[in-house]
Amino acid sequence: MTRLLQSLAAGVGQGSIYALLALAFVIIYKSMRVVNFAVPGMMILGAYMVVYFGNVLGINFWIALLLAILVGAVVAFLIERLAIRPMIGKPVFAIAIITLGIDVLLRVVTSDLIGTNIRNIRDPWGLKTFNLGDVVIQHRRVAMVVAAALVCGLLFLFFRYSRIGLAMRATAFDQEAALTLGISVGTVFALSWVIAGGLSALAGMFVATGSGIDQQSAFVALKALPAVILGGIDSIPGAVVGALTVGIFEGLSNTYQIQYLPFLGQNFAQVVPYVILFIVLLVRPYGLFGTPEIERV
Amino acid sequence: MVATLGWKTGGPGGAGRLLAVENLEVVYDEVVLVLRGVSLTVPEGKIVALLGGNGAGKTTLLRALTGLLDIHDGDITKGSISLNGKRVDNLDAPRLVRQGISQVPEGRRIFAELTVEENLRAGAHSAPTGIADRFDRVYSLFPVLAQRRKGTAGFLSGGEQQMLAIGRALMSDPRYLLLDEPSLGLAPQLVQQIRELIVEINKGGTAVLLVEQNAHMALSISEHGYVMENGRVVMDKPSAELQQDDDVKEFYLGLHKEGELQSFRHVKHYRRRKRWLS
Secondary structure, three states: OHHHHHHHHHHHHHHHHHHHHHHHHHHHHHHHOOOOOOHHHHHHHHHHHHHHHHHHOOOOHHHHHHHHHHHHHHHHHHHHHHHHHHHOOOOHHHHHHHHHHHHHHHHHHHHHHHOOOOEOOOOOOOOOEEEEOOEEEEHHHHHHHHHHHHHHHHHHHHHHHOHHHHHHHHHHHOHHHHHHOOOOHHHHHHHHHHHHHHHHHHHHHHHHOOOOEOOOHHHHHHHHHHHHHHHOOOOHHHHHHHHHHHHHHHHHHHHHHHHHOHHHOOOHHHOHHHHHHHHHHHHOOOOOOOOOOOOOO | OOOOOOOOOOOOOOOOOEEEEEEEEEEEOOOEEEEEEEEEEEEOOOEEEEEEOOOOOHHHHHHHHHOOOHHHOEEEEEEEEEEOOEEOOOOOHHHHHHOOEEEEOOOOOOOOOOEHHHHHHHHOOOOOOOHHHHHHHHHHHOHHHHHOOOOEHHHOOHHHHHHHHHHHHHOOOOOEEEEEOOOOOOOHHHHHHHHHHHHHHHHOOOEEEEEEOOHHHHHHHOOEEEEEEOOEEEEEEEHHHHHHOHHHHHHOOOEOOOOOEOOHHHHHHHOOOOOOOO
16 A cells, blocks of 8 residues: 555656646647647756756756746747747648757757766755655655646636736637737747746756756656647646646556566556557547547538 | 729718728739729728628738738738728738727637637737726627626527627727628527617727628618629719619619519529629
């Protein structure tokens, strides 16, 4: 029982990172119907920025985190303005490939900056733990869950009550109708990238907690993709539920798979998100919460 | 039958405050010529009707007036649009809304996932101050929307959705309201209701450009009417005269030359639509 709860706690923590990344995917997709494959690059850049401001420049961790989020947002803004905006109206596939290219660019540059060593950040959590009954829980997992919950709450309030948040929802539903009301669709696009950039950087910081980042860390973000598709690519609650599902199953399989299904080999947990994705797509091709595509023939 | 474009007065005040389109030419995708020199004026505070069959260019004209050509790959290649003498054809959609031109798009296009109130709030995007007054005004014009304030807009009936679309456009407090086929797909009784609402809105001082296929309704409330065909304005007369015009009677009002209502017995005879210009 303890083992189960412990693996669940780790899974929910990991799932919270995926949730932040999944939100970055979904917010951009909702506002401009672009699948943004640059999220891993944006995430690792954010993680490195925390390293840079915190360790290299020696700034206080929290200020370093804020600066990293700011850099992430600005970079995302520039990507949208320079690479994506001129492509509006062009085939979705072409835009997706452009984001792939930007991802490679960001990752190569960041890899070079990271260098060959593991880079640690000076986060306040480290690998400290506390006990809840018999269950040992890492501080950083709690921080991840709290941060993700806070972000979700803020986004909910933002989309529900703010003027520009409402404009973003309106634009997501019908771009032309939003234009007739004087909503500046360009601002909506830019803002969605800025939010996504900030979220990616925040997620990057959490990826770097504990064991630090190296040149391979960006691949963590790829697991947000099954989470997004699982939840339905145009649904914000779906992204969160999908991300938690992926995180929990990954955590469970980390703990139990080698014992009960040893023939699947080591590190099967890495594949679990894609296996879940495969099964869900067989049953619900538009994801758990996505909008079914209705086509008349 | 080409009427002259002589109607340029600015209404009783004579101040000449109007929305004017002059000799407008619009091309889609750099090849498809859709508007071939359209001129039209909407004086402040008046109702103007714009009639024409499918593909005549009515919707394109509205797109040009509200800055929506861009997203449809359309361009103004000739002519101008001016508001009170100031050129506005180079402004984008958000700026035009702030200038007081608001459009109710064809097919309503409400935000079905949002609530009625959120739809209206989105309509007030460009004018966030004094929003409470405008809510009051829209809710008093359309009491049914007030009742269903918290309801999801997608569950409204067709007529209610049309009212929501009009209400949403009114939330930006426009001086010129452009309505693209508000009677589309509505039962006759509802068309009557929409008609009265348009008159009501106009009494509040908002000029209306009413694009319609329902010529009866449009001509009965408008002061002046235009008929478009094939990208050109082919008739330009006071509505009362248009209602008496034989050709308009025949093709838009469904009346026979002798004034009796057209019936299916005569349909064959009218299969080939007469064109004023080609």
